[in-house]
Amino acid sequence: MQRIGVFVCHCGTNIAATVDVKSVAEALGHEPGVVISQDYQYMCSESGQNLVKNAIKEHNLTGVVVCSCSPRMHENTFRKAAASAGLNPYLVEIANIREQCSWIHKDIASATEKAIILGKAAVAKVHLNAPLTAGESPVAKRALVIGGGIAGIQTALDIAEAGFEVDIVEKNPTIGGKMAQIDKTFPTLDCAACILTPKMVEASQNEKITIHSFSEVTDVKGFVGNFTVTIKKKARFVDETKCTGCGLCTEKCPMKKVPNEFNMGLDNRTAIYIPFAQAVPKVATIDPNHCMMLQKGKCGICSSVCSVGAIDYKQEDRFIEQKYGAIVVATGFNPINLDKYDEFAYNQCPDVVTSLELERLMNAAGPNGGTLLRPSDKTHPHKIVFVQCVGSRCDDSKGKPYCSKICCMYTAKHAMLIREKYPDTEVYVFYIDVRTPGKNFDEFYRRAVEQYNVHYIKGMVGKVTPRSDGKIDVQASDLLANEQLHIDADMVVLAAAIEPDKTARPLATMLTTQMDTNDFFTEAHPKLRPVESATAGIFLSGACQGPKDIPETVAQASAAAAKAIGLLVKNSITCNPCVAHSDELMCNGCSSCEKVCPYGAITYEDKEFRMPDRTTAIRRVASVNPAVCQGCGACTVACPSGAMDLNGFSNSQIMAEVDAICK
Amino acid sequence: MQEAMINRAKQLLADGTVNRVIGWKRGEFAYDITPAVFQSAEELDADFVFDDFTSANVSKYLVKESKKEGKILAFLKPCDTYSFNQLTKEHRVVRENVYIIGIPGGPKLDAEKIKAKGITGILGVKNENYTLKIDTIYGEETMPFYEAVLDKCASCKSKKHVVFDELIGEDGDVLESNRFEMVEKLENMTAQERYDFWRDQFSKCIRCNACRNVCPACTCEKCVFDNPNSGVENKAPADSFEENMFHIIRAFHVAGRCTDCGECSRVCPQNIPLHLLNRKFIKDINSLYGEYQAGEDTTSRAPLNDYKQDDCEASIVHERGVE
Numbered sequence: 007m008q009r010i011g012v013f014v015c016h017c018g019t020n021i022a023a024t025v026d027v028k029s030v031a032e033a034l035g036h037e038p039g040v041v042i043s044q045d046y047q048y049m050c051s052e053s054g055q056n057l058v059k060n061a062i063k064e065h066n067l068t069g070v071v072v073c074s075c076s077p078r079m080h081e082n083t084f085r086k087a088a089a090s091a092g093l094n095p096y097l098v099e100i101a102n103i104r105e106q107c108s109w110i111h112k113d114i115a116s117a118t119e120k121a122i123i124l125g126k127a128a129v130a131k132v133h134l135n136a137p138l139t140a141g142e143s144p145v146a147k148r149a150l151v152i153g154g155g156i157a158g159i160q161t162a163l164d165i166a167e168a169g170f171e172v173d174i175v176e177k178n179p180t181i182g183g184k185m186a187q188i189d190k191t192f193p194t195l196d197c198a199a200c201i202l203t204p205k206m207v208e209a210s211q212n213e214k215i216t217i218h219s220f221s222e223v224t225d226v227k228g229f230v231g232n233f234t235v236t237i238k239k240k241a242r243f244v245d246e247t248k249c250t251g252c253g254l255c256t257e258k259c260p261m262k263k264v265p266n267e268f269n270m271g272l273d274n275r276t277a278i279y280i281p282f283a284q285a286v287p288k289v290a291t292i293d294p295n296h297c298m299m300l301q302k303g304k305c306g307i308c309s310s311v312c313s314v315g316a317i318d319y320k321q322e323d324r325f326i327e328q329k330y331g332a333i334v335v336a337t338g339f340n341p342i343n344l345d346k347y348d349e350f351a352y353n354q355c356p357d358v359v360t361s362l363e364l365e366r367l368m369n370a371a372g373p374n375g376g377t378l379l380r381p382s383d384k385t386h387p388h389k390i391v392f393v394q395c396v397g398s399r400c401d402d403s404k405g406k407p408y409c410s411k412i413c414c415m416y417t418a419k420h421a422m423l424i425r426e427k428y429p430d431t432e433v434y435v436f437y438i439d440v441r442t443p444g445k446n447f448d449e450f451y452r453r454a455v456e457q458y459n460v461h462y463i464k465g466m467v468g469k470v471t472p473r474s475d476g477k478i479d480v481q482a483s484d485l486l487a488n489e490q491l492h493i494d495a496d497m498v499v500l501a502a503a504i505e506p507d508k509t510a511r512p513l514a515t516m517l518t519t520q521m522d523t524n525d526f527f528t529e530a531h532p533k534l535r536p537v538e539s540a541t542a543g544i545f546l547s548g549a550c551q552g553p554k555d556i557p558e559t560v561a562q563a564s565a566a567a568a569k570a571i572g573l574l575v576k577n578s579i580t581c582n583p584c585v586a587h588s589d590e591l592m593c594n595g596c597s598s599c600e601k602v603c604p605y606g607a608i609t610y611e612d613k614e615f616r617m618p619d620r621t622t623a624i625r626r627v628a629s630v631n632p633a634v635c636q637g638c639g640a641c642t643v644a645c646p647s648g649a650m651d652l653n654g655f656s657n658s659q660i661m662a663e664v665d666a667i668c669k
Numbered sequence: 670m671q672e673a674m675i676n677r678a679k680q681l682l683a684d685g686t687v688n689r690v691i692g693w694k695r696g697e698f699a700y701d702i703t704p705a706v707f708q709s710a711e712e713l714d715a716d717f718v719f720d721d722f723t724s725a726n727v728s729k730y731l732v733k734e735s736k737k738e739g740k741i742l743a744f745l746k747p748c749d750t751y752s753f754n755q756l757t758k759e760h761r762v763v764r765e766n767v768y769i770i771g772i773p774g775g776p777k778l779d780a781e782k783i784k785a786k787g788i789t790g791i792l793g794v795k796n797e798n799y800t801l802k803i804d805t806i807y808g809e810e811t812m813p814f815y816e817a818v819l820d821k822c823a824s825c826k827s828k829k830h831v832v833f834d835e836l837i838g839e840d841g842d843v844l845e846s847n848r849f850e851m852v853e854k855l856e857n858m859t860a861q862e863r864y865d866f867w868r869d870q871f872s873k874c875i876r877c878n879a880c881r882n883v884c885p886a887c888t889c890e891k892c893v894f895d896n897p898n899s900g901v902e903n904k905a906p907a908d909s910f911e912e913n914m915f916h917i918i919r920a921f922h923v924a925g926r927c928t929d930c931g932e933c934s935r936v937c938p939q940n941i942p943l944h945l946l947n948r949k950f951i952k953d954i955n956s957l958y959g960e961y962q963a964g965e966d967t968t969s970r971a972p973l974n975d976y977k978q979d980d981c982e983a984s985i986v987h988e989r990g991v992e
């Protein structure tokens with residue numbers, strides 16, 4: 007005979023204001039098997055837990071139902087309380103009468119009725135609960151960092167520092183990411199390369215860190231502590247182990263007209279290339295779309311000039327498989343494509359550039375060797391207009407609804423740098439709001455206005471029109487002076503919104519992590535678990551989780567590393583005992599479950615069975631590895647014969663709940 | 670054809686390739702052609718039948734037969750080979766233990782359609798230039814051949830054998846079939862009309878379980894309808910379970926695995942067009958996940974057992990329902 011205790015929580019007024027908790031306790035007290043039904047103000051408090059513990063001992067309970075908040079909040083609290091009173095923790099069920107009831111209803115009568123129904127369903131389920139024992143599974147002592155920008159590099163360095171092996175997978179030929187393209191950094195105006203490249207070198211020299219450049223993650227299997235990841239090392243047609251990075255091939259390559267991605271297409275590179283001087287690894291890569299040897303089978307100059315014989319035109323994509331305990335996502339961001347912004351004439355006029363293009367134009371390694379020249383005629387611009395929020399804080403489909411966060415600061419930086427270096431240049435900044443919270447940030451912006459006399463004008467630019475005399479007509483409104491302005495500018499710089507890298511979406515699918523509608527990864531809790539994804543063992547670093555500047559990115563990168571280290575130091579983690587199992591007498595051996603299992607937890611064996619009339623038969627039946635199974639339940643619905651069932655969420659338990667609700 | 674099949678079967682028995690043959694023999698009436706296992710040349714000579722009424726799909730019998738000692742010879746029509754392949758894919762038959770001879774398919778005849786013309790006491794039939802000459806105990810009767818063809822043959826999807834060890838006769842092609850015509854008609858009905866149509870059909874069900882028993886996709890070790898705790902096992906149709914649930918549950922259970930062999934409707938003694946439920950699933954799968962023919966091969970991932978990033982969102986079901 008079942009002896010069930012029901013405990014209804016007020017949660018202060020969170021529940022009690024909308025649900026008549028006393029009648030819920032009263033009603034559930036009449037359910038079959040319920041021997042005690044109580045309400046209490048804060049069931050999760052120590053005294054609330056003692057109420058549960060004492061009732062278990064006093065009434066010799068065989069099951070407990072707590073009507074309270076979401077099981078994500080306090081299921082563990084009550085499981086532990088039950089365990090300490092000698093009851094198997096998996097004989098506790100939570101009826102969520104807060105998030106799924108009191109918080110979303112206003113009418114007390116109907117909310118109370120619903121709370122009673124939810125409680126009845128939990129009572130019906132707990133009747134069928136079986137005691138479960140959790141096992142343990144080992145943790146692979148290696149971390150994977152996806153993305154080799156400043157976020158990925160910092161995370162990898164911190165994890166390596168703690169003594170664990172780390173692999174960085176970077177899709178480009180070199181690590182460094184966006185920061186490598188930036189000229190100077192706010193608010194200190196030190197050179198980005200000067201502070202980034204030491205970290206890149208440190209990563210490449212660290213014995214614990216393996217860098218897989220020009221590589222992509224193609225498959226992720228497994229679960230926290232035990233991921234198996236397939237990494238595609240894309241063919242770069244150069245043997246990484248032989249190439250010394252001397253660069254002779256890049257000088258001799260006859261195909262010199264390939265747009266240079268690193269300089270945002272503002273100049274050209276060769277078909278075989280090293281992205282920039284401090285690239286890590288410093289290894290050449292052949293761009294197969296432009297290499298004459300790979301396209302037409304004619305040329306071969308790079309191979310003949312290479313003194314170490316590193317060129318290999320026959321190189322193919324390689325796949326490596328590696329086990330990891332933790333995965334950190336650091337896939338970063340990109341400026342949005344501005345093709346749709348005809349009003350800013352981005353596609354019509356070469357002197358209308360994005361802020362990232364301006365970084366390259368001002369950088370010593372950029373197309374003009376660090377002298378700011380107009381891309382069209384290579385003359386000095388004397389009047390520059392900056393347009394803020396291009397695609398940010400946008401309510402139409404062209405742009406993004408969010409604030410890109412970094413633009414106000416980098417524009418102040420650009421304006422200041424230009425005024426410093428070219429005092430004869432007039433600089434206008436059109437803004438909606440200037441947003442500069444952060445340490446020394448507002449002071450920085452004030453300096454641009456007060457010391458450098460940058461013209462900050464509140465208002466949006468309506469139209470940018472290139473004129474035949476080479477000037478650009480900028481039509482804008484000054485909202486404070488309430489007048490229309492026409493500025494004949496030499497250059498226009500657009501602060502394009504930033505968006506997550508396009509590779510993040512398919513990666514999220516592989517990792518079974520969640521994203522928001524803007525394709526930023528969703529953190530497990532926006533306030534309390536900001537660097538963890540909702541999927542155990544997957545952590546978030548940098549702008550893949552939301553727009554961030556460098557200081558914030560680095561802080562989050564280290565935080566993600568700390569979380570990953572916290573996992574890697576464990577020798578084993580407690581498994582979830584709510585795993586699937588197959589009823590061998592019903593199993594057809596059809597392989598449906600194996601095909602849908604995302605964790606590879608199901609295998610088949612030929613087993614001998616006793617059949618009617620003293621015969622035996624060999625049958626192919628499924629068996630589940632409980633250490634690998636994550637209890638997702640995909641197999642239970644795929645199984646055509648209903649042989650698969652999930653501990654703690656069995657078909658009969660779910661049906662009992664449904665019956666209780668529909669009664 | 671029958672003679673060629675018997676001769677080849679005898680050879681294979683004699684040279685030890687197989688130790689038994691699954692084919693067909695006559696039942697109580699000329700049109701009751703029933704699957705049967707033959708152990709010897711004598712048995713084949715005595716009872717083996719292959720004629721215009723031989724329409725039963727023997728693939729399902731191979732679930733048990735292929736697990737016995739030695740190899741069995743099976744004669745499979747094109748539609749039967751799809752069922753066999755699907756069973757191979759699901760590891761339900763042991764392919765190595767079956768020697769498959771592909772034989773030409775239909776069109777096969779439906780004795781019910783002949784009887785519906787008022788022709789009874791059927792002793793045998795002959796097809797002469799697509800006029801069916803029917804020998805009955807009351808003398809010879811005639812009717813147009815195509816009026817007597819089984820529904821499943823009239824909307825044949827393929828004359829191609831997707832698996833065989835050898836062929837007698839020639840292999841054909843996958844056909845352009847009109848098999849979704851009736852499904853479309855049902856789709857175009859209003860919800861109430863459709864409900865009335867199926868209610869009318871299902872109310873005829875006598876729950877004989879013939880559809881389940883003949884279905885090559887229904888090979889579960891333990892059928893859900895045989896669960897004594899379910900309250901619906903092997904029962905007489907006393908309440909509305911058959912009208913509301915039975916056939917729909919069955920259609921869901923074979924969704925994505927049904928090869929559209931049409932046996933369910935062929936064996937239904939109440940002439941319920943059960944295959945239409947399965948065809949609706951096939952049509953939906955084709956339109957939502959791309960063309961898929963269950964049993965066409967033994968390796969591909971079935972759409973309902975596979976996840977692709979460009980799969981339609983689950984809400985499509987709701988959206989379609991609203992249409």
